[in-house]
Amino acid sequence: MDDNTPRAVTMRDVAQAAGVSVSTVSHVVNNKQGARIGKDAWERVQRAIQELGYRPNAMAKDLVKGRSRFIGLVADAIASTPFAGQIIRGAQDEAWRHGHVLLVANTEGNDAAETEAIAMMLEHKVRGVLYSTWYHRQVELPVGLTETDCVLVNCFAAGGGLPAVVPDEVAGGRQATRMLLAEGHRRIGFINTTTPSPAQDGRLEGYRGALAEAGVPFDPDLVIDAQPDQEGGYEAVGHLLAQDATGVFCHNDRVAMGVYDAVRERGLRVPEDLAVVGFDNQEVIAAHLRPPLSTVALPHYELGQAGVRVLLGLDQPADGGRVVVPCPPVHRSSVSTVAPD
Amino acid sequence: MDDNTPRAVTMRDVAQAAGVSVSTVSHVVNNKQGARIGKDAWERVQRAIQELGYRPNAMAKDLVKGRSRFIGLVADAIASTPFAGQIIRGAQDEAWRHGHVLLVANTEGNDAAETEAIAMMLEHKVRGVLYSTWYHRQVELPVGLTETDCVLVNCFAAGGGLPAVVPDEVAGGRQATRMLLAEGHRRIGFINTTTPSPAQDGRLEGYRGALAEAGVPFDPDLVIDAQPDQEGGYEAVGHLLAQDATGVFCHNDRVAMGVYDAVRERGLRVPEDLAVVGFDNQEVIAAHLRPPLSTVALPHYELGQAGVRVLLGLDQPADGGRVVVPCPPVHRSSVSTVAPD
DNA sequence: TTGAAAGCGCTAACAA
């Protein structure tokens, strides 16, 4: 664009215009406690700032203070899902609240991009970096990350060591199952994923826990592993119906979407013939299925938030270095016909 | 976290360790052309850099060079949709390619947040800012934005003046309609949105254009305005079927999703009984509906990319200050049963 | 209540 950069107005310009020294300007700009500035000088400075349209130079400020107010956030999938977006939003809101700004880098899982992103952050002397993934999993730590404070968000590292903020899969699975139990269901199917992951283990554990809690015996025939998407859900329904399931807990909302299709195709209805609850609370899907899907939310926003809190030392991870964030149930209309189950 | 910041290693430390001056170090670090450094000194510097784990300080560098390598991106909805995510990704990739880094701020449409975000960017002396919205519309320019170079992404301002990068709604509408025309359809419904917007006008214009092009008379009864979501699509189907429509172009993918539901409920099938094409190419929906939805893609990634290109002066907007980005058709299986229409 | 001056980590003349 236009390159006639008219040299930004600096503190010196303001000082000159106000007829004071730069240190005086500095004091009023930062509203310094210690130094008491005369009302008169103060006003002249303010006026000069207005008139010249002065903006402090954050880089110069950070340079002298020896630390920046940046927090790096490297994400593996800003694009593919709305999930990363929520993490970013949570992180940003919280960072902002504490006077920090987010430097985000999307790596799409690409190692080179990751290394470059981290180098960039290190060179900007970030306060620390949040390393996040769009689905909960174990990660290999990129080198370079050891050079600064780092907290893992929605993932965790092999050796432990690094603080990690993750969703509570177990409690989430329990919540989902309880929603069905509460409506009187006893034959509750669980379409789990075929992908080994904390979600696979945790949600199953939660499912079993809720069943046990309600005195319902666990029946392995009611648990079926399927591809974690529409196809998987669609195909699992036959089996579950043959097992006399009256309700089903789906590994995620997309699976639930497939279940809806299969149910409809059989001339049956949700929730009358089969009650269903999902997982993730993926807005575009869950809220707009017919009927709207009851589900359990993956707390991405809160994950991002918690990430910066522990990075900034505002929250302490418990022993084990894990901060576990709850997955709240979201009641809509796929479990019971009476408005929000 | 740990606060025993061991004072970062600086260029001076490296110089000392290598037994040379800082300027020598500067030269090798930046691989300066002009200055010829002795092989010996060069190696000693490299070694010192390795051993000390030196990282240049980007802030100091930018400070002396008088300009940062930041590009600001303010978005109104990182969260609600995957759309903003794509814009960010496109912008970031392109910025990165030219040695710039993105400073992103999510404002959720909140004015105060917007002002604060822009102030922050200005203080970081960004090279310029990209102001983007998640759906194509006219915007009021926040004050402050005039203090720096700015390009609008997926939106445009009242007065003109600012360069804007927007999707080609008209060509997109034409593409969508052509997909149906190509399969021999002549009675083609169009479920448009009730919301006044460039999308509403543009897509209709494209629809009419394609019809004219194919010699099919325009029938107002085939165009119906509906709420741009599942509900709207669901409810519009009855009318369209009564008009003997054999194909329908939906204002967006969510509307198409509602159309699917209504069609299924009548015991009919897509595409045999009603061919449908959407708009947006919202991955979670379009790719996973049954059958997968043929649609026209909103080029968010390219919008972000183009945004930084014009900001950096790499691309020149045509007269009128608009850069119009094409919306490519995405062929799946909702228009024709023979694999990808 | 205000100002002078040193210095944050780096680049870029200019000297040597």
Place this chain on the structure above:
DNA sequence: TTGTTAGCGCTTTCAA
């Protein structure tokens, strides 16, 4: 081929 030096815009003692 390498070093010296003067800033970049700001904060912060320390003096006045």
